[in-house]
Amino acid sequence: xxxxxxxxxxxxxxxxxxxxxxxxxxxxxxxxxxxxxxxxxxxxxxxxxxxxxxxxxxxxxxxxxxxxxxxxxxxxxxxxxxxxxxxxxxxxxxxxxxxxxxxxxxxxxxxxxxxxxxxxxxxxxxxxxxxxxxxxxxxxxxxxxxxxxxxxxxxxxxxxxxxxxxxxxxxxxxxxxxxxxxxxxxxxxxxxxxxxxxxxxxxxxxxxxxxxxxxxxxxxxxxxxxxxxxxxxxxxxxxxxxxxxxxxxxxxxxxxxxxxxxxxxxxxxxxxxxxxxxxxxxxxxxxxxxxxxxxxxxxxxxxxxxxxxxxxxxxxxxxxxxxxxxxxxxxxxxxxxxxxxxxxxxxxxxxxxxxxxxxxxxxxxxxxxxxxxxxxxxxxxxxxxxxxxxxxxxxxxxxxxxxxxxxxxxxxxxxxxxxxxxxxxxxxxxxxxxxxxxxxxxxxxxxxxxxxxxxxxxxxxxxxxxxxxxxxxxxxxxxxxxxxxxxxxxxxxxxxxxxxxxxxxxxxxxxxxxxxxxxxxxxxxxxxxxxxxxxxxxxxxxxxxxxxxxxxxxxxxxxxxxxxxxxxxxxxxxxxxxxxxxxxxxxxxxxxxxxxxxxxxxxxxxxxxxxxxxxxxxxxxxxxxxxxxxxxxxxxxxxxxxxxxxxxxxxxxxxxxxxxxxxxxxxxxxxxxxxxxxxxxxxxxxxxxxxxxxxxxxxxxxxxxxxxxxxxxxxxxxxxxxxxxxxxxxxxxxxxxxx
Amino acid sequence: xxxxxxxxxxxxxxxxxxxxxxxxxxxxxxxxxxxxxxxxxxxxxxxxxxxxxxxxxxxxxxxxxxxxxxxxxxxxxxxxxxxxxxxxxxxxxxxxxxxxxxxxxxxxxxxxxxxxxxxxxxxxxxxxxxxxxxxxxxxxxxxxxxxxxxxxxxxxxxxxxxxxxxxxxxxxxxxxxxxxxxxxxxxxxxxxxxxxxxxxxxxxxxxxxxxxxxxxxxxxxxxxxxxx
Numbered sequence: 013x014x015x016x017x018x019x020x021x022x023x024x025x026x027x028x029x030x031x032x033x034x035x036x037x038x039x040x041x042x043x044x045x046x047x048x049x050x051x052x053x054x055x056x057x058x059x060x061x062x063x064x065x066x067x068x069x070x071x072x073x074x075x076x077x078x079x080x081x082x083x084x085x086x087x088x089x090x091x092x093x094x095x096x097x098x099x100x101x102x103x104x105x106x107x108x109x110x111x112x113x114x115x116x117x118x119x120x121x122x123x124x125x126x127x128x129x130x131x132x133x134x135x136x137x138x139x140x141x142x143x144x145x146x147x148x149x150x151x152x153x154x155x156x157x158x159x160x161x162x163x164x165x166x167x168x169x170x171x172x173x174x175x176x177x178x179x180x181x182x183x184x185x186x187x188x189x190x191x192x193x194x195x196x197x198x199x200x201x202x203x204x205x206x207x208x209x210x211x212x213x214x215x216x217x218x219x220x221x222x223x224x225x226x227x228x229x230x231x232x233x234x235x236x237x238x239x240x241x242x243x244x245x246x247x248x249x250x251x252x253x254x255x256x257x258x259x260x261x262x263x264x265x266x267x268x269x270x271x272x273x274x275x276x277x278x279x280x281x282x283x284x285x286x287x288x289x290x291x292x293x294x295x296x297x298x299x300x301x302x303x304x305x306x307x308x309x310x311x312x313x314x315x316x317x318x319x320x321x322x323x324x325x326x327x328x329x330x331x332x333x334x335x336x337x338x339x340x341x342x343x344x345x346x347x348x349x350x351x352x353x354x355x356x357x358x359x360x361x362x363x364x365x366x367x368x369x370x371x372x373x374x375x376x377x378x379x380x381x382x383x384x385x386x387x388x389x390x391x392x393x394x395x396x397x398x399x400x401x402x403x404x405x406x407x408x409x410x411x412x413x414x415x416x417x418x419x420x421x422x423x424x425x426x427x428x429x430x431x432x433x434x435x436x437x438x439x440x441x442x443x444x445x446x447x448x449x450x451x452x453x454x455x456x457x458x459x460x461x462x463x464x465x466x467x468x469x470x471x472x473x474x475x476x477x478x479x480x481x482x483x484x485x486x487x488x489x490x491x492x493x494x495x496x497x498x499x500x501x502x503x504x505x506x507x508x509x510x511x512x513x514x515x516x517x518x519x520x521x522x523x524x525x526x527x528x529x530x531x532x533x534x535x536x537x538x539x540x541x542x543x544x545x546x547x548x549x550x551x552x553x554x555x556x557x558x559x560x561x562x563x564x565x566x567x568x569x570x571x572x573x574x575x576x577x578x579x580x581x582x583x584x585x586x587x588x589x590x591x592x593x594x595x596x597x598x599x600x601x602x603x604x605x606x607x608x609x610x611x612x613x614x615x616x617x618x619x620x621x622x623x624x625x626x627x628x629x630x631x632x633x634x635x636x637x638x639x640x641x642x643x644x645x646x647x648x649x650x651x652x653x654x655x656x657x658x659x660x661x662x663x664x665x666x667x668x669x670x671x672x673x674x675x676x677x678x679x680x681x682x683x684x685x686x687x688x689x690x691x692x693x694x695x696x697x698x699x700x701x702x703x704x705x706x707x708x709x710x711x712x713x714x715x716x717x718x719x720x721x722x723x724x725x726x727x728x729x730x731x732x733x734x735x736x737x738x739x740x741x742x743x744x745x746x747x748x749x750x751x
Numbered sequence: 752x753x754x755x756x757x758x759x760x761x762x763x764x765x766x767x768x769x770x771x772x773x774x775x776x777x778x779x780x781x782x783x784x785x786x787x788x789x790x791x792x793x794x795x796x797x798x799x800x801x802x803x804x805x806x807x808x809x810x811x812x813x814x815x816x817x818x819x820x821x822x823x824x825x826x827x828x829x830x831x832x833x834x835x836x837x838x839x840x841x842x843x844x845x846x847x848x849x850x851x852x853x854x855x856x857x858x859x860x861x862x863x864x865x866x867x868x869x870x871x872x873x874x875x876x877x878x879x880x881x882x883x884x885x886x887x888x889x890x891x892x893x894x895x896x897x898x899x900x901x902x903x904x905x906x907x908x909x910x911x912x913x914x915x916x917x918x919x920x921x922x923x924x925x926x927x928x929x930x931x932x933x934x935x936x937x938x939x940x941x942x943x944x945x946x947x948x949x950x951x952x953x954x955x956x957x958x959x960x961x962x963x964x965x966x967x968x969x970x971x972x973x974x975x976x977x978x979x
Contacts, residue, residue, distance in 0.1 A: 702962030722965065729964050732938045733898065739938065744945055745962040 039066040050120045068130045076135025091155035099161045121148035153198040189256035222272035234287035236300040242273045275311045301364035323374040330382030347396035380426040390433035398440040428718045439518045477516035485510040507534045526602040566650045574658040578611045591645045609638045686727045694749035702745045808840040826866040832886045887912045888940040899934035902926045917952035925973045939966045
């Protein structure tokens with residue numbers, strides 16, 4: 013390119029210097045004719061070289077301004093004619109006419125631009141005017157598109173066509189595409205013409221259209237149907253943009269439609285009776301929920317609102333389960349329903365809500381909220397596990413056990429009072445181990461391992477100690493048996509002792525009973541054996557926790573009875589005397605009255621009536637309960653199909669007294685833990701202010717329980733009193749650690 | 752109240768000067784006469800018959816009478832404080848001597864004036880008052896390790912040491928009615944002084960998150976309940 017003007021320059025130097033006004037006029041005449049010819053679409057007859065040269069000369073002789081202005085007037089005049097043509101076109105031909113004149117205008121302006129290229133490069137550039145082509149665009153905009161008879165008509169025609177398409181008619185998309193493209197081109201370097209002449213009114217129209225439409229939908233459809241319609245509408249609108257609108261319109265169209273179709277109706281949709289969010293949740297409508305999640309995710313706050321409603325719903329349901337007295341009586345079903353609820357929402361969360369983190373969080377919060385509403389939840393979880401480990405796991409594969417335990421653990425995580433759980437778990441585990449009730453040792457260990465990963469070593473160390481005790485006891489018993497054999501003094505019965513380490517096991521008041529002589533003798537033998545191996549230890553017999561198997565000869569048959577140690581002691585009394593009063597039994601066995609009653613109740617129960625009783629008030633109907641005035645005797649009429657008879661000890665729920673005892677133990681433990689935590693923190697920090705210390709303590713302990721700030725404060729004061737801490741003399745709120 | 756007290760003490764101060772002037776002439780004579788120590792003879796006058804190294808409750812009562820103060824007056828408390836007496840109702844000779852030395856006194860007249868003056872000082876010098884307040888806790892403590900004071904005694908002591916505190920009266924009635932506490936500990940005692948200094952009488956600027964001991968939190972609840 014750069015060589016071309018140079019060539020011309022060389023050529024030009026041979027021309028005589030000519031600045032004659034006549035020459036200039038002639039040159040313009042020539043160009044004017046040529047441009048008119050171009051407008052008449054006869055450009056093939058023209059000589060490009062000649063025209064270019066004339067234009068070049070005009071510009072070179074400082075007549076650029078004249079050339080530019082003349083051209084402007086010429087095109088202006090032409091376009092006025094064009095506008096008239098377009099204006100008279102009838103409605104159907106209108107857009108086509110406009111489109112045709114636009115493409116003709118573009119072609120002719122391109123030619124003109126080529127001819128006048130030199131002017132574009134020099135004069136136009138220096139005078140900072142629009143280039144020839146852009147000037148043509150501006151003129152077309154002002155004369156044609158913005159002509160008072162065209163402007164509104166153009167907009168309305170376009171909107172009508174789009175409306176027709178929305179109503180299902182087929183329209184000439186390419187024509188519209190051309191027109192919108194024209195509007196964009198006319199903006200020269202911006203999209204202002206497109207935006208002002210078309211997009212803004214279009215968006216307003218879209219909004220009002222969907223406003224009406226959505227009102228109609230929502231009053232006639234169920235929530236899922238409405239959402240399906242919305243999905244379709246949104247898809248259509250986006251297709252529209254991609255087919256014949258400018259891509260810059262896409263977010264705007266999306267905004268407008270989403271606002272009209274979703275945002276404005278969020279609450280109505282969610283709360284729609286019988287088909288809203290809650291009923292979708294109740295009926296597990298995964299597809300609908302997914303749709304709702306997708307749609308609401310498009311608008312701001314949509315998901316938050318949805319989340320809130322779901323969370324409240326779960327809270328309500330959970331609260332119902334947890335606070336329902338009937339349900340909580342049956343701990344297993346109570347817990348099963350919680351597990352089911354958790355399962356359900358886990359599935360919904362996974363399948364309908366794409367594992368949304370926020371949803372999960374609110375789900376967890378909701379569970380945490382209602383589980384902790386009932387102070388007995390920790391106990392119930394432990395009871396549920398107890399139930400499962402006792403019998404619920406028979407015939408279940410290892411993987412399934414694992415899955416179940418994991419699920420239980422999920423709920424366990426929501427419990428705030430984990431230390432209460434630990435207390436109960438220990439009690440239940442002790443019973444399972446000592447009474448040999450546990451179905452699977454593997455499952456037990458699996459559970460402990462899970463608790464360990466969840467709560468740390470400290471949490472399970474005592475539980476593990478219990479297992480160790482059991483294992484060591486087996487070894488000890490094997491050793492003891494050998495020892496007995498070497499003694500050559502055969503025992504009249506087998507003795508099995510579990511040696512339990514104090515501290516690992518739930519402490520129980522050692523309410524001892526008076527053992528029969530032969531048993532006592534055997535116990536002494538064990539004690540001697542054990543202490544000879546483990547010097548310096550103290551053995552205390554816990555007869556309240558033992559079991560025994562005894563043979564009983566009834567007139568009909570001999571049976572083997574499985575009884576508790578207490579029951580055994582009671583029954584052995586009847587070897588000596590046929591009839592015993594409650595008082596006599598109590599005196600001779602030394603069993604605490606409460607336990608004695610409980611065990612006598614088991615022995616006189618209708619199912620296994622080993623003992624019979626005489627009640628003083630014989631008139632009264634036979635009463636299950638044991639009165640202190642009752643007299644007991646051996647039931648010679650005892651019958652059972654089975655050889656081995658298991659006397660079920662009367663299962664006894666935790667009495668209120670025991671419950672408060674457990675609670676007190678927990679509170680006592682907490683005191684120590686809070687103090688230990690305070691000292692740990694203060695030892696590290698040396699000084700710390702009140703509120704920080706309290707929140708730090710709560711943070712440290714919340715994996716086990718959530719301490720009440722008042723209790724923490726009390727502990728701080730106690731530590732001040734005992735001079736572990738002191739208040740700063742300058743600032744009462746600062747505590748100082750005293751080494 | 753404060754103004755009255757101050758005028759009184761200024762007159763006392765003036766008097767004291769004249770008395771001192773008179774004393775100066777006589778002092779050497781006295782010293783010569785009581786070669787052992789005038790203080791010892793003064794002490795002997797009140798000492799307990801059974802425990803010769805100690806003035807017992809009867810002696811203290813007598814001593815206070817001679818001084819012209821009631822045994823449960825602030826001046827006697829100040830004296831005990833200056834003596835650093837460890838037990839209420841008893842002065843050992845060591846304490847007795849130390850108190851006189853500290854107050855630069857040799858006889859009862861001087862002591863009386865000195866104590867009058869001091870009872871004004873504690874009203875205007877918060878640091879001195881705080882010291883006295885702190886001492887009064889240990890002094891009131893019957894318990895050997897001095898870590899707590901029974902509520903009834905604490906109430907009496909409060910009335911003596913901080914009678915015009917904004918919360919003293921209500922606090923005492925709270926102490927008399929509470930069932931959660933039997934004793935008050937040092938921390939609670941010290942904090943009550945600060946509470947009296949910083950918290951307004953209507954409790955409007957009390958903040959429950961401000962690390963007040965629970966005893967004081969409960970006191971505030973008590974007062975609020977009363978108002979209802």
